[in-house]
Amino acid sequence: MKIRAAVTNEIDSPYVIEELTLNEIRDDEILVKMVASGICHSDEVARKGGYPVYPVVLGHEGSGIVEKVGAAVRGFEPGDHVVLSYHYCGHCSNCLSGVPASCEDWMTVNLRGTREDGSLYFQREDGSPIYNFVSQSSFSTHTIVTERNLTKVDKSVDLRLVGPLGCGFLTGSGTVLNGLKPGPGSTIAIFGTGAVGLAAMMAAKISGCSQIIGVDIHDSRLDTAKQLGATHTINSKDSDVLAEIKKLTNNKGVNFSIDTTGVPAVARTSIDILAVGGVAAPIASSRGGVEINFNADLNMLNRSIKGVLMGNSIPQLSIPQLIQFFEAGQFSFDQLVKFYKFDEINEASADSASGKTIKPVLIIDEDYAPAK
Structure with missing residues (x-):
C-alpha cells in the first residue's frame, strides 16, 4: 500500500x-x-x-x-x-x-x-x-x-496524547518506579527537566520521596518542575550544585540521582552528590565518558551506578499504569x-x-x- x-x-x-x-x-x-x-x-x-x-x-x-x-x-x-x-x-x-x-x-x-x-x-x-x-x-x-x-x-483515551508513554515518559517514570524504587522519605536529584526528567519527578512524587531536587540551566523549565513535583530546584548555571544539595540534605547528599542530560560533567556531578549507599542512574544518550575511581567514588561509600533501559518497564503493564496515574491527576x-x-x-x-x-x-x- x-x-x-x-x-x-x-x-x-x-x-x-x-x-x-x-x-x-x-x-x-x-x-x-x-x-x-x-x-x-x-x-x-x-x-x-x-x-x-x-x-x-x-x-x-x-x-x-x-x-x-x-x-x-x-x-x-x-x-x-x-x-x-x-x-x-x-x-x-x-x-x-x-x-x-x-x-x-x-x-x-x-x-x-x-x-x-x-x-x-x-x-x-x-x-x-x-x-x-x-x-x-x-x-x-x-x-x-x-x-x-x-x-x-481504552477507546476513551486520547490517542493524540499517549504516544510518548511508549518511550520518553515511560523511561523517566520507569527509572524511578522500576529501576531505583525509592522508598517513602527517600531523597532524589534529577538532572535535566525535559520530558524524561519531569516524568521521573512525577514518579518520585508518586513514590513518596521527601526531597525531589530538579537541576537545570533554564528557569522556565525549573518553574515547570516545581509545578510537577520538585520540592527544590537549582539552576546549575548560577549555583554550585554539590554545595546546594549538601545544604539541602544536612550535608548527607541524596539517596538517588538521575542524569537525563548525557553531559559528562553533569553525569559526574550526579555521582558526587550521592549519599553513602546512594544509587545513580545515568540514562541519557551520551558520546562522552565519565572517569570513575571505583574505590573513592563507589566502594568506600557503598554507592552504585545502575543502568536502566526504557525505564526497565514492561510496556503492556506500565503504560496502562501511567494512564491511571494521569487520570488520577498524579502524572x-x-x-x-x-x-x-x-x-x-x-x-x-x-x-x-x-x-x-x-x-x-x-x-x-x-x-x-x-x-x-
Whole structure:
C-alpha cells in the first residue's frame, strides 16, 4: 500500500515527507494506522548519525488504530486503539523472567532496520530500501508491528496524547518506579527537566520521596518542575550544585540521582552528590565518558551506578499504569505536550532540540477525534 512517511535520507539531513510503499503484513504482524507520534531525543540522536543504516523512517513514540492483523495474531483485532513501544524477542531468559527491557537481543530486534530475514517494511517505488526504526517507525501514516510492540488502551483515551508513554515518559517514570524504587522519605536529584526528567519527578512524587531536587540551566523549565513535583530546584548555571544539595540534605547528599542530560560533567556531578549507599542512574544518550575511581567514588561509600533501559518497564503493564496515574491527576504529562502537524516535523524537531518545546507530538491523522 502507498503511505506517507518522514524519511531521513542521510546523516544530519532534514526530514522529507515522501510517498513510500509499505509491504504486506505477514501472519504474525499487525498494520497500524498512525494517529500521532511524539518526537524523542533518541530520534534526534539517530538523525544526527546514531543509527547504522539510512535512509530510515524514524519515530518510536507512536499511537494509532489497528487496521489489519495477520492470521497468527491473537491479542489484537481491527479497531483496537494502541500505543507503540519497543520490541523484544519474548523467548530469551530475561524476557521469560519478565524483564523484556533486558532482552538479550534488544539491540538487534530494535535497531537492525529490517525483519529478521532481512526483508523490508518500507521501500520506494523503484524498490530501493527504506529502513525501520525501533521496530516501529512511527513517523508514517501507517506502519507494521508485532503484538509485542503494542499496548491496547481504552477507546476513551486520547490517542493524540499517549504516544510518548511508549518511550520518553515511560523511561523517566520507569527509572524511578522500576529501576531505583525509592522508598517513602527517600531523597532524589534529577538532572535535566525535559520530558524524561519531569516524568521521573512525577514518579518520585508518586513514590513518596521527601526531597525531589530538579537541576537545570533554564528557569522556565525549573518553574515547570516545581509545578510537577520538585520540592527544590537549582539552576546549575548560577549555583554550585554539590554545595546546594549538601545544604539541602544536612550535608548527607541524596539517596538517588538521575542524569537525563548525557553531559559528562553533569553525569559526574550526579555521582558526587550521592549519599553513602546512594544509587545513580545515568540514562541519557551520551558520546562522552565519565572517569570513575571505583574505590573513592563507589566502594568506600557503598554507592552504585545502575543502568536502566526504557525505564526497565514492561510496556503492556506500565503504560496502562501511567494512564491511571494521569487520570488520577498524579502524572500530568499533558502539560508538557505541544501538537504539530505532520508536515511541520522539521519545526517540531528543531523546537525539541532547542528546548523550546518539552514534548512535541505530531498529529498524523488530523481527522481523528477522541471518543466522548
